[in-house]
Amino acid sequence: MSKHLLMQAARAAIVCICLFGIYYAVKLLATYAYPFLIALLLAFLLHPIVSFMEVRLKLPRMLATVVTMVGVFAFVSLFVFVLFAELTQGMLFLADQIPAYYESIIAFLREFTQVHLLPLYDKFFALFQRLEPTQQETIEEYLQQASSYAATYGANILQQFFLKLTGIAVMLPTSISVMIFIILATFFMTNDWNKLMTHTKFIFPYRMHGQAKSLTSHFKKGLSGYLKAQLLLVTTSAVIIFAGLLILHINHALTITFLAAFADLLPLLGTGIVFIPWIIYLLFTDNTTLSLALLLLYLFVVLTRQVMEPKVLSSSLGISPLLSLIVLFLAIKIYGAMGLIMTPVILILFAGMMQARVFHAIYYFIKGTAP
Numbered sequence: 001m002s003k004h005l006l007m008q009a010a011r012a013a014i015v016c017i018c019l020f021g022i023y024y025a026v027k028l029l030a031t032y033a034y035p036f037l038i039a040l041l042l043a044f045l046l047h048p049i050v051s052f053m054e055v056r057l058k059l060p061r062m063l064a065t066v067v068t069m070v071g072v073f074a075f076v077s078l079f080v081f082v083l084f085a086e087l088t089q090g091m092l093f094l095a096d097q098i099p100a101y102y103e104s105i106i107a108f109l110r111e112f113t114q115v116h117l118l119p120l121y122d123k124f125f126a127l128f129q130r131l132e133p134t135q136q137e138t139i140e141e142y143l144q145q146a147s148s149y150a151a152t153y154g155a156n157i158l159q160q161f162f163l164k165l166t167g168i169a170v171m172l173p174t175s176i177s178v179m180i181f182i183i184l185a186t187f188f189m190t191n192d193w194n195k196l197m198t199h200t201k202f203i204f205p206y207r208m209h210g211q212a213k214s215l216t217s218h219f220k221k222g223l224s225g226y227l228k229a230q231l232l233l234v235t236t237s238a239v240i241i242f243a244g245l246l247i248l249h250i251n252h253a254l255t256i257t258f259l260a261a262f263a264d265l266l267p268l269l270g271t272g273i274v275f276i277p278w279i280i281y282l283l284f285t286d287n288t289t290l291s292l293a294l295l296l297l298y299l300f301v302v303l304t305r306q307v308m309e310p311k312v313l314s315s316s317l318g319i320s321p322l323l324s325l326i327v328l329f330l331a332i333k334i335y336g337a338m339g340l341i342m343t344p345v346i347l348i349l350f351a352g353m354m355q356a357r358v359f360h361a362i363y364y365f366i367k368g369t370a371p
Contacts, residue, residue, distance in 0.1 A: 004368070011366045035178050039185030044220070046072070046186070047193045065191045069183075089255060219352035225316030226348055233309060234264050237271065237301050244297040248290065264305075271301055313347070 029037060046068055053064035131139070189196060238261040245253035260271045275298040282291035313324055327346055331339030353359060 007368060008366055011368065015362055015366060035181045036185050039182050039189055042182070042186045043189035043193060045223075046190045050190055050193075062191055065187060069187060069190070089252060219348065221355075222316075222348040222351045226313070226344055229312045229316040230265070232312060233305055234261050236308065237261065237264050237305055240301050240304060241271070241297065244300075248293055248297075271298065 046065075049068045050061070050064045053059050053067065054061050057064070059067070238257050241260050242253055242257040245256060250256065256274065260274045263273045264271050275294060279291045279294050279298070282288075282294065310324060324343075324347060327350070328339070328343045331343045331346060333339070335342050
């Protein structure tokens with residue numbers, strides 16, 4: 001092997017080692033220092049607002065940080081209050097209607113048992129009596145094994161459920177302390193953002209400063225584009241749901257729309273967590289017309305989102321829908337359900353690195369030539 005190829009292989013090995021080192025460092029930080037990573041992200045988002053108030057309104061940096069954080073907290077609190085008020089009204093409505101719903105479900109179950117289950121049981125019992133004694137014993141043994149397995153499985157589920165509840169109760173004080181750390185760290189990072197960026201520059205070689213600045217700029221642009229894309233998708237789904245519920249004359253349409261919009265932001269769940277149980281209940285209570293109408297509304301919302309999402313995300317991040325699909329598949333294979341949450345982060349980072357020409361720089365570094 002020539003010396004030139006040997007040097008290229010050595011530089012490629014250095015790049016691979018650095019990538020693995022960065023991956024495991026980020027994984028370690030995400031495990032033990034996640035409050036500060038969350039605070040860093042929040043400070044990154046709040047910094048432009050604080051800088052605007054500092055430059056345009058001539059406010060001291062600390063005062064601008066306090067005003068910004070209080071304003072964001074007040075806005076989030078107002079949103080939660082409005083949502084809670086709507087949910088409270090909806091819950092009061094449900095509390096008034098639940099007895100009637102409960103009676104209708106009980107009546108349905110009673111009728112279903114009398115019409116379908118009892119005749120089926122009689123047929124099974126008559127067939128059972130015709131079998132040989134050995135066959136009856138075998139069936140009884142299988143039924144006992146199935147019942148004992150079901151009892152054991154159900155007991156394990158209940159045990160795990162209560163253990164998780166206990167774990168959540170134990171984690172609550174820790175969660176409060178973590179939230180306090182995030183708020184304090186966000187304040188200090190936002191207040192000293194410029195100093196942090198100045199000190200960070202000394203970590204990297206001087207010739208990488210321009211690349212790092214370009215990567216940060218494109219990452220900010222990609223994050224902003226992704227948030228705008230999600231806001232557009234959720235807003236579109238909410239408008240369709242609200243209009244459909246109004247057309248169907250559903251009570252508390254705004255509350256249901258809020259719930260569906262919130263569910264639309266959750267990975268794996270989506271609006272189906274609101275619509276599917278509702279549709280099943282209406283089918284059980286013989287309200288076929290409304291269940292069919294809600295099913296069509298739900299399918300229209302899902303279809304609209306599936307058609308819009310690849311195009312909106314690709315236009316906001318500058319990545320083709322096919323590449324987004326590949327990244328989603330690989331993320332699910334590697335991280336499981338967490339891959340759905342990791343995919344947007346990976347896409348934003350990948351888009352920022354492409355636009356900042358980081359891959360070109362790595363290629364020319366391995367090749368040993370100037371770009």
